[in-house]
Amino acid sequence: MSQMGPDATFREGLERGEIRLQKCRSCGQSVFFPRVACPNCHGIDLDWQQVSGKGEVYTTTTVRRKPERGGDYNVCMVELAEGARMMSRVTGFAPDLVAIGMAVTLFVGDIDDTAAVLCKPAEV
């Protein structure tokens, strides 16, 4: 039996290319960021669930950066189909064209060699 806490369990998933998301058995709410008690009902019975990878952009910003430093990039809040919300980035797409309400697919990629949950526009 592992002694890993919710944070380490989530990060281990990322290293393996999995997006691990908690779900509260008491109230059914998806929970992100990972923690030891449900922020909605305060129950402690949290399970890990498979995520569909489907999501929608809740809000977005283009962070301006000089071209010689890598250029502009996107930072957004993505709402997972399962209900939780997290910060992410839409990649492979012009940052200023990322729009609220846009359907995205979540995947595990990396930023500066660290595993991260990223998004790409969903295939229509």
Add this chain to the structure above:
Amino acid sequence: MTHELRGKSAIAGLGHAGFGEAHGQTAYEIMAEASLTALADAGLGLGDVDGLFCTMMEDSMPVLMAAEYLGIQPGVMEGTMFGGSSFVDYLGKATMALNAGLCDVALICYGSNQRTAAGRLVTASRVPPYEGLYQPRYPVSAYAMAAARHMYEYGTTREQLADVAVAARAWARHNPEAFERGELTREDVLNARMISDPLGVRDCCLVTDGGGALVLVRGERAGDFPNAPVHVLGVGAGSTHRQISQMPDFTTTGARESGKRAFEMAGVGPGDIDVVELYDAFTINTILFLEDLGFCAKGDGGAFVADGRIAPGGALPVNTNGGGLSCVHPGMYGIFTIIEAARQIRGDAPGMQLDGVELALAHGNGGVLSSQVTAILGAASTV
């Protein structure tokens, strides 16, 4: 039924120091200068202070550093740190301590040399663990995402955001203490360099040096000091998150709760307020807080601030010193909302002094729209 803390404390003295650029001064020196000014304003000295309420951008135990610097050993010390709103919150905590007889003279103080120390400024904050990887620019990207959502849900426009900055500048142009006093048009704001869309550099607060201080005493003693007293009628706090990604609804802040609590304690409502001082770290703040505090309906904030409504001569005076956008913003602006509100009530505002101000609202914001604290201040006639 009247709340038991309503009017139980009053601001007997206020002061500031180091506005703009305080070359060669440390943050604690600026804090101390502001404190000495506030105490002199109240006809008191450091030896009278037995309650100290302070936090700073640097150090993990700033209230101890401040007490040590000032050479005092107060029996009541309070250094809760939840951002710029902490100072508005200290009004409530100081009122409790004074009312309970735990202290007789409470000093609330702050100082920062954020502008002239740029490059070697140390912040005690760590990067939020589930956000840092994505490199949002803190804190502007958080506010930008709130603005984007407000625009999406309610049709708020960049022009309306710009009008907040234009109104703040129009007030600042009357205030010799304000850091930015040049003319600013809507086009200037719209054409300014973008930082994190939809916010450009003129949608963002200043980075200045500066410090402020307040001296609080029990309400029953309020008449014993040289200046007209400013009574603390109500204080309320609310918090919704720390990291922006945990904000439940990006268009509604904890100001809805903090405002409700402060108004309830004071026994007044938004329609009674003569002047409003809001923590305008970014242009979207003013819109969100006017809505959440009940000055207009949710979603109507953009239209509400347009066309000079909150500017000099408008229906509702907001941020009459020029705010954090144009007057002063040394890392945390919260204490300056109280200072300007109190000066408007006393009748000695440095810029445009409004006529007959009896009730003022001061509202502090902390973190990334995370913590909100509202205070209602009143002239002697309101107690």
